[in-house]
Amino acid sequence: MHPTKITFYERFEPIILSGDKTITIRDEAESHYVPGTRVAVHTYETDRWFCDIEIRSVTPIQFDDLNEEHARQEHLSLEDLKRIIRDIYPELDSLYVIEYRLLARDPAG
Numbered sequence: 001m002h003p004t005k006i007t008f009y010e011r012f013e014p015i016i017l018s019g020d021k022t023i024t025i026r027d028e029a030e031s032h033y034v035p036g037t038r039v040a041v042h043t044y045e046t047d048r049w050f051c052d053i054e055i056r057s058v059t060p061i062q063f064d065d066l067n068e069e070h071a072r073q074e075h076l077s078l079e080d081l082k083r084i085i086r087d088i089y090p091e092l093d094s095l096y097v098i099e100y101r102l103l104a105r106d107p108a109g
C-alpha cells in the first residue's frame, strides 16, 4: 500500500500553503510516494491536517547535487537548504526529491 500521509514541520506551513514550496527532500524511508496520488499533509509537531497535495514525481538525488533550482523550489537559498537537510539527515547522501502540487487546504487555516 502506498503512503497517503506526509508530515512537515510547522514552520514550512505558510510556504506550502502559498504554493512557494513545491518540493520536499526526504530519505529512503519516505521515498515510496506514488506520482498521481493524493496525500494528506499534517504537521510533524501536532499531527494537525492542513492541506492535501498531489505527488508529481519522486527522484533520487545525491546531497552534493542539490542546486539552485532545488533551492528555488524549496523557497530557500541553496546555503539554507543544504544546512536544513544536513540538520534533518546528518551524514546521509542518498536522498529523494518529492515534487508535489497543492490540491486543497483547510478553509479555516
Ligand SMILES: CC(=O)Nc1cc[nH]c(=O)n1
Residues within 6 Å of the ligand: 007, 008, 009, 012, 023, 024, 025, 026, 044, 088
Ligand atoms: C517532518 C519532516 O521531516 N519534514 C521535512 C523534512 C525534509 N524536508 C521538508 O520539507 N520537511
